[in-house]
Amino acid sequence: MRSGVTATNDFVVKFANVNGSGSASANQLFAKSILRMGIPIASRNIFPSNIQGLPTWFEVRVSGEGHLGRRGGVDLMVAMNPQTWDRDIAEIDPGGYLLYDSTRPMPASRFRSDINVIGVPLTQICNANYTDARQRQLLKNIMYVGALSALLNIEPPVVEQLLAEQYKGKEKLAKPNRDAFHMGRDWALKNLDCPLGLTLERSDAVGDRIYVEGNAAAALGAVYGGATVCAWYPITPSTSLAEAFERHCKRFRTEAETGRKRYAIVQAEDELASIGIVIGAAWNGARAFTATSGPGISLMQEFVGLAYFAEIPAVIFDVQRAGPSTGMPTRTQQSDVLSAAYASHGDTKQVVLLPEDPRECFDFGASAFDLADRLQTPVFVLLDLDIGMNDWLCEPFAWDDSRQLDRGKVMTAEELEAGRTFGRYLDADGDGIPFRTYPGTHPQKGAFFTRGTSRDRFAKYTEVGSAYADNMERLLRKFDTAKQIVPHPVERPAAQPTRTGVIYYGSSSAAMKEALGQLEADGIHLDAMRIRAFPFHDDVLDFIARHDRVFIVEQNRDAQLRTLIMTEGNVDASRLIPILHYDGTPITARFIRAAVADRASALKVVPFAGAAAE
Amino acid sequence: MSFLPKPKLHHPKLPVNALGFTRRDYEGAISTLCAGCGHDSISAAIIQACFELDIEPHRVAKMSGIGCSSKTPDYFLGASHGFNSVHGRMPSVLTGANLANRDLTYLGVSGDGDSASIGFGQFAHSIRRAVNMTYIVENNGVYGLTKGQFSATSDKGSKAKKGAINNDEPIDLVGIALQLGATFVARSFSGDKTQLVPLIKAALRHPGPAFIDCISPCVAFNNHEGSTKSYDFVREHNEAMNQLDVILGRDPISAEYAPGEVREVTQHDGSVLRLRKLHEDYDPTDRVAAMHHLHERKAAGEIVTGLLYIDPEPEDLHHHLDTVAMPLNRLDDAALVPGSAALDKVNAALR
Numbered sequence: 001m002r003s004g005v006t007a008t009n010d011f012v013v014k015f016a017n018v019n020g021s022g023s024a025s026a027n028q029l030f031a032k033s034i035l036r037m038g039i040p041i042a043s044r045n046i047f048p049s050n051i052q053g054l055p056t057w058f059e060v061r062v063s064g065e066g067h068l069g070r071r072g073g074v075d076l077m078v079a080m081n082p083q084t085w086d087r088d089i090a091e092i093d094p095g096g097y098l099l100y101d102s103t104r105p106m107p108a109s110r111f112r113s114d115i116n117v118i119g120v121p122l123t124q125i126c127n128a129n130y131t132d133a134r135q136r137q138l139l140k141n142i143m144y145v146g147a148l149s150a151l152l153n154i155e156p157p158v159v160e161q162l163l164a165e166q167y168k169g170k171e172k173l174a175k176p177n178r179d180a181f182h183m184g185r186d187w188a189l190k191n192l193d194c195p196l197g198l199t200l201e202r203s204d205a206v207g208d209r210i211y212v213e214g215n216a217a218a219a220l221g222a223v224y225g226g227a228t229v230c231a232w233y234p235i236t237p238s239t240s241l242a243e244a245f246e247r248h249c250k251r252f253r254t255e256a257e258t259g260r261k262r263y264a265i266v267q268a269e270d271e272l273a274s275i276g277i278v279i280g281a282a283w284n285g286a287r288a289f290t291a292t293s294g295p296g297i298s299l300m301q302e303f304v305g306l307a308y309f310a311e312i313p314a315v316i317f318d319v320q321r322a323g324p325s326t327g328m329p330t331r332t333q334q335s336d337v338l339s340a341a342y343a344s345h346g347d348t349k350q351v352v353l354l355p356e357d358p359r360e361c362f363d364f365g366a367s368a369f370d371l372a373d374r375l376q377t378p379v380f381v382l383l384d385l386d387i388g389m390n391d392w393l394c395e396p397f398a399w400d401d402s403r404q405l406d407r408g409k410v411m412t413a414e415e416l417e418a419g420r421t422f423g424r425y426l427d428a429d430g431d432g433i434p435f436r437t438y439p440g441t442h443p444q445k446g447a448f449f450t451r452g453t454s455r456d457r458f459a460k461y462t463e464v465g466s467a468y469a470d471n472m473e474r475l476l477r478k479f480d481t482a483k484q485i486v487p488h489p490v491e492r493p494a495a496q497p498t499r500t501g502v503i504y505y506g507s508s509s510a511a512m513k514e515a516l517g518q519l520e521a522d523g524i525h526l527d528a529m530r531i532r533a534f535p536f537h538d539d540v541l542d543f544i545a546r547h548d549r550v551f552i553v554e555q556n557r558d559a560q561l562r563t564l565i566m567t568e569g570n571v572d573a574s575r576l577i578p579i580l581h582y583d584g585t586p587i588t589a590r591f592i593r594a595a596v597a598d599r600a601s602a603l604k605v606v607p608f609a610g611a612a613a614e
Numbered sequence: 615m616s617f618l619p620k621p622k623l624h625h626p627k628l629p630v631n632a633l634g635f636t637r638r639d640y641e642g643a644i645s646t647l648c649a650g651c652g653h654d655s656i657s658a659a660i661i662q663a664c665f666e667l668d669i670e671p672h673r674v675a676k677m678s679g680i681g682c683s684s685k686t687p688d689y690f691l692g693a694s695h696g697f698n699s700v701h702g703r704m705p706s707v708l709t710g711a712n713l714a715n716r717d718l719t720y721l722g723v724s725g726d727g728d729s730a731s732i733g734f735g736q737f738a739h740s741i742r743r744a745v746n747m748t749y750i751v752e753n754n755g756v757y758g759l760t761k762g763q764f765s766a767t768s769d770k771g772s773k774a775k776k777g778a779i780n781n782d783e784p785i786d787l788v789g790i791a792l793q794l795g796a797t798f799v800a801r802s803f804s805g806d807k808t809q810l811v812p813l814i815k816a817a818l819r820h821p822g823p824a825f826i827d828c829i830s831p832c833v834a835f836n837n838h839e840g841s842t843k844s845y846d847f848v849r850e851h852n853e854a855m856n857q858l859d860v861i862l863g864r865d866p867i868s869a870e871y872a873p874g875e876v877r878e879v880t881q882h883d884g885s886v887l888r889l890r891k892l893h894e895d896y897d898p899t900d901r902v903a904a905m906h907h908l909h910e911r912k913a914a915g916e917i918v919t920g921l922l923y924i925d926p927e928p929e930d931l932h933h934h935l936d937t938v939a940m941p942l943n944r945l946d947d948a949a950l951v952p953g954s955a956a957l958d959k960v961n962a963a964l965r
Contacts, residue, residue, distance in 0.1 A: 036965075206965075208961075210961050210964035211965065223950075223952065224951055226951060228714070228942040228945060228950070229713050229714060231706075231710065252952040252956060258938065258939075259936075260937060260939070261936050261938060262938050262942070262945055262949055262950065263937075263942070264713040264935050264937050264942060266709070268706070268739070269736070269739040270735070272703060272706070272736070273703075273709075273739060274706075275706075276703045276706025276707050276710065277709050277713065278710060279699075279707055280699075280707035280708060280710025280712075280713075280714070281710035281711060281942075282710070283707070283710075283711060283714075284675070284710070284711040284714035284715050285715065285944075286713065286714030286715070286942045286943040288710060288713075288714070302700055303703065396961040396964075399951075399953065399957050400954070401953050404947055405947050405951070439695035439711070440672055440673050440675070440717070441672070443671075444672075444693060447692070447693050447694055447695050447696075448695065449687070449695075449696040450697040450698065450699075
């Protein structure tokens with residue numbers, strides 16, 4: 001054994017568990033107790049597509065500096081799963097620590113000589129104190145949190161407070177948890193050298209930030225955005241978004257006098273029906289959405305095309321995951337960019353929003369409905385599993401009470417009565433956006449027959465080519481209008497003037513910010529731009545024009561955003577250098593830093609003597 | 615197929631209904647279907663039913679999928695919003711529309727390809743979800759717009775125009791609707807307006823999932839010898855169960871039926887359905903008996919028509935979801951947006 005890693009408020013702890021064993025709440029307790037000590041953390045679940053018995057991991061990155069991306073590497077492994085023992089041991093950084101249940105002796109060959117091994121006889125302590133099998137299992141988890149509190153200096157009152165909040169009014173449950181925590185802690189204090197080289201020190205770096213998962217945040221955004229109809233089909237990793245919407249609605253959308261619901265949620269028979277219900281509801285003037293993932297997006301393609309051509313607002317939350325239906329549903333990726341942006345048959349372009357964290361999931365979750373109504377078109381909000389299903393530390397949610405829902409151009413019965421011209425597909429204001437009417441508005445005026453295309457500006461049936469082309473060109477004008485009102489890109493200039501830039505989006509943001517700092521320290525200066533929506537604002541093309549070359553960091557194999565930029569901006573491919581991470585794990589600063597440094601050195605062109613003459 | 619636009623003017627003495635509308639006010643664009651198409655008769659029956667029921671045309675939403683039948687909503691109720699959606703997906707679009715505004719009347723028009731093949735799942739799920747709607751399948755047993763392929767309701771052994779024999783079992787949508795809990799199930803024939811108009815009226819007044827399978831011969835591709843959906847075949851094999859009259863509050867009660875032959879069913883909205891029974895032992899409020907009877911008559915080679923089943927006190931999707939009385943599309947910001955104070959509490963719980 002060599003001397004252990006030492007670090008304060010800057011290390012990675014990973015828990016290897018068996019799913020269905022009740023470890024999740026203990027791990028959450030561990031994570032939250034660090035947050036309550038004012039120390040920023042980033043936590044991630046790595047879990048199988050399974051309910052019970054398969055390996056699952058929970059990773060907590062403690063970062064006093066506030067880095068929220070995945071770091072890579074493990075300083076302390078809490079190895080509670082014999083199935084994955086060997087790979088878990090292998091993952092520990094040299095000098096790191098292993099905490100394991102030492103009830104059953106393990107041969108020395110199963111350990112590594114370059115790590116520090118800490119055995120706690122968890123099962124033995126549990127069995128000595130509890131008789132109920134389920135209790136033994138659950139409290140063993142809390143017990144290792146107790147041991148960790150001694151080893152890492154987690155303040156016991158913080159844990160007690162969290163347990164009190166969790167089991168508020170249920171002292172019968174709180175007490176055994178509290179006892180198990182102290183049992184683990186006391187055993188460690190008595191038998192182990194505490195603390196380890198890894199320690200926690202109270203800080204004030206968390207501030208008023210909140211700790212929440214993106215799916216719950218997006219669902220809350222949908223509540224604030226005025227959504228009343230949700231139709232969905234269960235699919236990992238989006239399921240918890242629809243479920244969170246129901247939870248939020250129960251709380252905020254129950255009519256006080258009657259107890260009845262100001263919302264309707266339908267778990268449909270498939271994704272086709274989900275989006276059909278959304279389109280029907282939105283056509284009829286309700287704000288409606290669905291939540292799905294890649295395979296669902298594929299299934300919805302035909303309907304999304306109809307909504308594009310028939311100009312029906314629909315909000316689609318796509319919590320992206322890796323691969324096809326039988327792929328890696330529980331792993332993260334940004335691989336639906338193209339299938340969302342060009343969703344459907346015919347000439348279509350869709351509005352796509354790209355939130356970076358739960359706070360933006362909330363913001364975009366709400367504004368997606370305004371955009372959809374304003375533009376009368378589908379709006380995709382692209383989360384991914386990393387943002388959607390993990391708790392992230394982010395800015396608190398905020399809402400301006402003077403804000404009003406923007407229902408867009410809806411002609412009223414009064415306007416129709418006053419003789420205002422209504423043409424469903426008439427570009428009345430030159431922005432490409434026509435007026436619509438809700439069904440049932442006026443006895444004689446404003447009714448129209450909704451079709452995909454094959455109609456004129458007044459919704460009368462026609463198959464005349466010029467009418468079709470006229471409509472398609474108006475749709476392009478509308479998309480141009482969209483450019484101005486979708487979230488604009490955010491630029492972050494380098495400390496020194498540079499001709500090299502980097503573009504990134506979505507959940508890569510945290511790792512990118514960290515990598516930018518590291519690269520700067522390495523002497524590589526990059527102007528950075530975070531793209532937040534498609535269609536691209538003019539600033540995106542300006543940014544590319546201002547730089548000789550631009551790295552585009554993405555979590556997919558085919559450089560999908562790069563393709564979109566090249567196609568839509570007519571940008572020379574050689575100037576856009578892809579940095580691609582696509583193994584299903586969240587991208588890390590280490591990866592970006594290494595990839596950028598590698599490409600940057602490869603691209604260093606030695607000026608050719610004759611070139612100046614040209 | 616007629617290309618002559620109909621004049622807007624009409625005879626000043628055309629009869630008007632309680633709302634002051636004439637039958638013409640319920641018409642739509644000129645049909646582009648083939649002359650003699652059964653679907654046009656169904657459109658005419660829908661117009662007649664809405665006129666007689668004093669429905670405000672603009673308070674109806676007419677929805678359809680894709681196909682000849684799905685084109686027809688353009689040909690009736692010109693003052694209503696219509697939605698010609700995606701092949702086989704009308705039921706989901708209608709479901710969503712209904713969720714958004716429970717105060718409109720929803721009329722879904724579909725075909726046998728649209729509902730029994732590509733849209734079989736959506737048909738089934740909208741029925742079992744108990745959407746308050748009138749769902750009419752204009753059933754001709756053939757794909758008309760793509761020129762004569764068999765559909766999933768084509769009878770086994772029936773012959774296509776070009777001579778091919780269908781070997782696949784047919785789907786009987788009436789049987790499926792009964793099994794999946796439709797609270798109003800009827801079958802009719804486009805050539806029998808006397809039977810069809812009252813059925814559509816009763817379905818429109820029915821506050822739950824009302825399904826009508828309407829056999830509608832395709833004059834272009836399925837009206838030949840060997841077809842089981844031709845005018846001649848259906849007329850010869852039609853086994854009408856009952857004849858229906860829909861009596862609204864303002865109608866005088868007629869007593870033209872002899873007691874013992876008439877069964878009255880009062881719907882939830884107070885309208886009375888008077889069924890003149892042609893089969894003495896038939897009880898239209900017994901779902902199991904209806905299913906049994908359907909199979910029995912089918913085995914005897916008969917096409918059962920009439921009101922096969924009705925639940926006079928149905929529940930619908932809004933009831934199951936317990937949604938508020940106010941249509942969701944009319945809720946204002948105050949009812950929808952919890953505001954910043956609520957958000958502060960949410961934030962506090964996430965620290």
